Amino acid sequence: MTDLPADMLVIEIAEPGGPEVLRETRRPVPSPGPNEALIRIRAAGVNRPEVLQRKGLYPPPPGATDIPGLECAGEIAAVGADVASVKIGDPVCALLPGGGYGEYAVVDAGSCLRVPAGLSMEEAAALPETVFTVYANIFDDADLQPGETLLVHGGTSGIGVTAILLAKANGARVIATASSDEKTAACLKIGADAAYRYDEDKWEASIAEDGGADVVLDMAGGDFFARNLACLNPGGRHVSIAFLRGPEGAVNIFDIMRKRLRLSGSTMKARPPEEKARLAVGIQDRIWPLIENGAARPVIDKVFPLEEAAKAHERMEAGRHIGKIVLKVA
C-alpha cells in the first residue's frame, strides 16, 4: 500500500435539491475490502443519474457511498487481499456504484478497466457509465448485428453519443433523434446516418418508410413507447433504460405478436459486481480496440474542476451539452 492521506476532498449532496446542494467537504479515505481496489481519482464523468440522485429521486444501491459519481479514471492506490487483476500504480477507468466526485473511491476490482491507449484521464473517465450501459443493452441484450439499424433518442446525450459511435463502429446503421436542428446536425457529425427532431410529428412514419429499426435504445418512454414499437421491424428488440417522458406507455399487444418483438430494460447501477465484471471482459475485448484504433473516440463537451460540480450539473440540466461533461480532480 502507498502512503495514503487520512481524509480526502469530496462533493456531497447536502440535502435533496438544486445544483447548489453539491457541497465540498472532507471524508475519510475508504479502505478496499478483499475484492476491491482503491482508485486515486484524476477525473470523473458526470451523468444524468447523478442529477436524479441529487434531487432525491435515485438513491444509491444498498451499501454504496452517498457521494455521487458513477465513473472515474485514475491510478490504483491500494488493493484488497484477494485482488490479482490490478496492482498499485495501474492506470484504470472504472464503473463505480458511487463516489466519483472525490479524490479517492473504492470499487470492486472487476469493474476496473485499463485506460485505452492514447486516451487522457478526462477522456477515459467519460467512458465507463455510457459504455457499460450501451454495451449491456444494445450488444449483450439486444444483440445488435452489423447491417441492422439502431434507433436512439437523445442522440447528443452521453448515452446517445456512445450509442451512435459504438453501433457505427460495429457496422450497424444508426438513426438518432434530438430536440433541435443544431443537435440533429451534431448527431450526423458524430456518425448517425439519419437524424430527426423528436418534437416533429410522425418521425416514426418517416423512420418506418426509411427501412425501420431493428433495435431501439430508449430513454424516453411515455408516449414514445408505442411510437418506437411502430417503427420496429419484425424481430425487433426494444430496450428501455429511462423514461424521461414518463414511466407509463401504451402498448399494442398485437404489434408485439405480429412483429415478434422483444421488450426488455435494465438499470446498470443495481447490477451485482459479478455481472459488471462479466460485462467488463466483453467491453475490453470488443469495444476497447475500436476506441484505440480511433473508430469510436469519446466526445467531451466540457471539463470542470471537481470543486465546480454544481456548475457541471447546471450545464447538464440546461441541456445544451453535446457529449460528456467531466470533472477534473487536482
Ligand SMILES: NC(=O)c1ccc[n+]([C@@H]2O[C@H](COP(=O)([O-])OP(=O)(O)OC[C@H]3O[C@@H](n4cnc5c(N)ncnc54)[C@H](OP(=O)(O)O)[C@@H]3O)[C@@H](O)[C@H]2O)c1
Ligand atoms: N438504465 C441505465 O442503466 C442507465 C444508465 C445511464 C443512464 N441512464 C439514463 O439514460 C438517460 C441519458 O443519460 P445521460 O447521462 O446520457 O444524460 P444526458 O446527457 O443529460 O441526456 C439526456 C437526453 O435525454 C433527452 N431528453 C430529455 N428530455 C426528453 C424528453 N422529454 N423526450 C425525449 N428526449 C428527452 C435529451 O435530448 P435533447 O437534449 O435533445 O432534448 C438528452 O439528450 C438518462 O435518463 C439516464 O438516467 C440509464
